[in-house]
Each structure stands twice: as structure tokens, then as C-alpha cells.
Amino acid sequence: MKVKNNRLEALRMIISSQQLGSQEELLAALQKEGFRLTQATLSRDLKQLKVAKAASMSGNYVYVLPNETMYKRVSTPNSVREMMEVPGFLSINFSGNMGVIKTRPGYASSIAWNIDNSDIPQILGTIAGDDTIFIVIREGCSKREVTETLSRFIPNMK
């Protein structure tokens, strides 16, 4: 529905540009933009947009837009031990024939070196920045296959 989507978009804009601390204030802002709705609907909109309310530095509350990192959960209680195993490793993701490893700043090249010297046939090559490694995967190899192989020396991978 058009009206609703416009409203959601307006809501995003309002939240990303102003610091409002209650639904009442958001409601007023939306109404100033010409949208006619009640608090009930606004509450549902906020839920759909996954907008969060958090305390601000100034001691008030602010509505904030969601982002990837805020939903991240640490996996298990032995995560400290796991962290020791391959220091610096943060995450790995795939897209098409590429893998992207994120590391702590400065760790990328040493991890990439390890991968390069492990002679993994599924991996054609890597290139490392400061905290990111790009991996090019051999044609026809699945991500799972690569993950399995990599996890032999990155135990905290998954």
C-alpha cells in the first residue's frame, strides 16, 4: 500500500534526522508531514521498521534506526577460548564465487597468508587489506565445501 510505505519512509527520514524520544513526538512529526495516524499504528510501524528506543548521551531517550551489528549475539560461553584459537578472525561470508573474511584490524594479511599456504584446492587465491580478506573460490566448489576445509584450521569459524 502506497500510503503506508510513504509513511514508513517518512518515518525513517524523521528518525534519521531528528532526535525524538517518544511516540507522541514521532506522531507529531509525522502529522506535520501530513500523515494522519494514531499511536497504535505508529507502534506497529516502528516494530516493522525495527526501530529501537535507546538512551542518548544527554540522558533522554531517542529512537534509532536498526543496523546489522546490533543483532549480533556472541555464540557460547567458551567464546573466550575460541577467540584464542585464531586471533583476529571475525566472520566469513560468501557471495557468488567470492568469500569475504572480516578480521580485527591488522590481522587480515596473516590469516590470508595461512590460507594461501594451506594449499586448499577449492581456493584459487586471496587478497588481504587491513581487516578484510577476499577469497576467490574455484568454479564449481560450494561454500560449504570451502567452509568445511577452512574450519580445519579456523575452529571458531562455525
Add this chain to the structure above:
Amino acid sequence: MKVKNNRLEALRMIISSQQLGSQEELLAALQKEGFRLTQATLSRDLKQLKVAKAASMSGNYVYVLPNETMYKRVSTPNSVREMMEVPGFLSINFSGNMGVIKTRPGYASSIAWNIDNSDIPQILGTIAGDDTIFIVIREGCSKREVTETLSRFIPNMK
């Protein structure tokens, strides 16, 4: 005070490892850890820690720990916007699941840093040379989607 700080630390741990959706649940979790307090105190703790409550993918609410980016307002120049305003940026083009940004010599790494820190979920990672940045795009995300996201910061990009 010791008790309070321990409690706040425990609270952080609980929130970062579990998905709890109400103060009642958090309260129970804290009490299981041996802390004795009421909802009122918990509310104050949450405010102090700047913990936020947001809708999760599963349709419930979750408490989430704060992070830098969630407080960013577009009025305070956003990094992607900054990137586009920076004289180093030249062009962006896509091929398959990759994007290539050309910059003036020497500018690539700082622009890539800006992209990395903008928390764009469609972008898995970037690697910068001297005047070129490679971007890997999340699977299933079209370049159009990436441009959409960028155009939220750069109106004239679309």
C-alpha cells in the same frame, strides 16, 4: 559501587548472549545469576547502559546493546555522504556480485574505510588499493539494491 558494576556487567553479558524481550525476562536472568533487584532498578540500569529494545526478525522484541552507528544522524555528515563529497571519489560500477569504485590516487583506502564503517548490510566487504576499491555484494542483493541504499545518503546517485 561494586554490586552495581557487577550487575551492569552481567546485564551486558546476558543481553549480548541471549535474546530477551522484556525487562521481566531480563530480571529473571539477572536473578538466576544471583542479583536481587526490581524492575525499577533494571530500567535505570538499561538506561545507563543505553540498551535499546528493538523488534527482531522473528516478530518479537529484543534488547540490544548500543553501538556507535545507531546514534548517527544525517545532520551530522554521514560517512557515505562524506565519501561522495570528498574530491577523491570518481566513479562506481558493478559487475556480477562485485562493485568497483575508482578514486583519485591515494584516496581509495580512506573511502573504503568509510564504506566499511557505514554498516551497509548489502556489502560484505571492501578491499582498497591505491585508486581502486573492490566491493563484494551480498548474494541476492542486486546492484540496484546497493545503489538504493547508497542513494539514501546520496540523492543524486539514482
Add this chain to the structure above:
DNA sequence: CCCAATTATGAATAAATATTCCTAACATGA
């Protein structure tokens, strides 16, 4: 175009959360 099914929404209300108002615990300097 019509109907069924879905989606959106408001009013009222339930539920959750923040704050007010105290009191108690603690810290500190004389």
C-alpha cells in the same frame, strides 16, 4: 466487476517501562 482473503487502522485497553518520592547505604573530609 465481485467476492474472498489479506492488510491496514483506530479505539480502548493491557502490558511494559520510566520516574517520583523516599529511605538507606556509602564515601569523604575535618
Add this chain to the structure above:
DNA sequence: TCATGTTAGGAATATTTATTCATAATTGGG
């Protein structure tokens, strides 16, 4: 030590926010 300022925290309450229960609007076949 005492006096005094400061922080912590509970009970009750005010405020805010989510949901329930209906209706209305909208969409997608046929």
C-alpha cells in the same frame, strides 16, 4: 568519629507503548 553530600534502590505510580478487538480498506483471482 561525625556530619554531610552523593549514589543506589524499592514501592508506588505515571507514562509510554504494545496488543486486542473490531471495522474498513485494498488486493488478487475468477
